[in-house]
Amino acid sequence: MGRWEPDARGRLTKAALELYSERGYEQTTVAEIARRAGLTERTFFRHYADKREVLFVGASSMEELFVQAVAGAPESAAPIDAIAAGLEAVSKVFAGRHEHSRQRQAVIAANAELQERELIKLASISAALADTLRRRGVAEPAASLTAEVGVAVFKVGFERWITASEERELSQLMRESLDELKAVTASS
């Protein structure tokens, strides 16, 4: 047996999510999280840059996945179709995580600081997507606009998935949202 119990990071993550759910984000101190995990406050900050990051561990891998899917779309695909491929790929990650996602969004929705953090993660995705589209030869401002549209569709589709009374396929909601967006922006 090692000097310490294994998986300190995992214990911190679990403790944080539990406490945020039980009594809310603001009412939880980092010292409490660390204590529940059998560690010290200082150690928490060695694993997470700040109190909010615990809720966003998956963000970077999701960004990567999104970007890879867009980059891997057929060269012939229009920018918006490459983005659609990215949405499709990202949707699959959430399969079987509906309840977990719902709880997490509830925590975030209850606190402005957390919403800010979520928004900047989405903005980071948008910037990465714009970059990817530019590499595909898309000029500005088309690249940035298409990327922003992709994130907007993700937000709306995800929101509908979370709040839907009966569970539906996330990827289908994404496709519907994208179609709706196309309809709404169609010139008359």
Place this chain on the structure above:
Amino acid sequence: MGRWEPDARGRLTKAALELYSERGYEQTTVAEIARRAGLTERTFFRHYADKREVLFVGASSMEELFVQAVAGAPESAAPIDAIAAGLEAVSKVFAGRHEHSRQRQAVIAANAELQERELIKLASISAALADTLRRRGVAEPAASLTAEVGVAVFKVGFERWITASEERELSQLMRESLDELKAVTASS
């Protein structure tokens, strides 16, 4: 003469903007801002909810203006055209404020916390726009999507205005961005 110098809030605002520009946001303490304004730290927090809000005083009035313009668009106007009217109205506010806007964006661009705050202000605008569109009879998810598109066009248009080598009309950049977005989302 009153017990105190007048316009405490104005002095705080000025001091904060100066210090954020001179040495950066993070390197400035609230105590320093207050001292330069001839006040105490506690008084700063009576005027501003936090250290970031100083940079976002105009946000709520801009949201109001945007919403009013959308609400006031002809009933016959399509949602996207109502949003276009809002973008037109908002653009006018920035007339003659190019240099000021540029400086402000430079401060924000240098700090992630400030970007987070800006993003949540834009998200608030998006939510208000969606609400306004719903009142105009637009169903979901069209209302949310159109609102998100409006904010996306604003972001891209504004960015182009700020970084343009030669100064151009903001409202024209907004129109161009909207047209580009329409082109990019047009089904083939």
Place this chain on the structure above:
DNA sequence: CTACGTGATGACAGCGACTGACATCGAATG
């Protein structure tokens, strides 16, 4: 087998953002 380096953690002090509670005092009000 021993010495040494390494990596994860603890312990502790300190800064700065932010808050609550109470005191102060000029000005408006009657």
Place this chain on the structure above:
DNA sequence: CATTCGATGTCAGTCGCTGTCATCACGTAG
């Protein structure tokens, strides 16, 4: 003139977060 009120000051305290140094099981070289 007495009272109330509003804006500010004062002070103590919490909490997020950081820098620094100590500790000690573990692996590894000799």
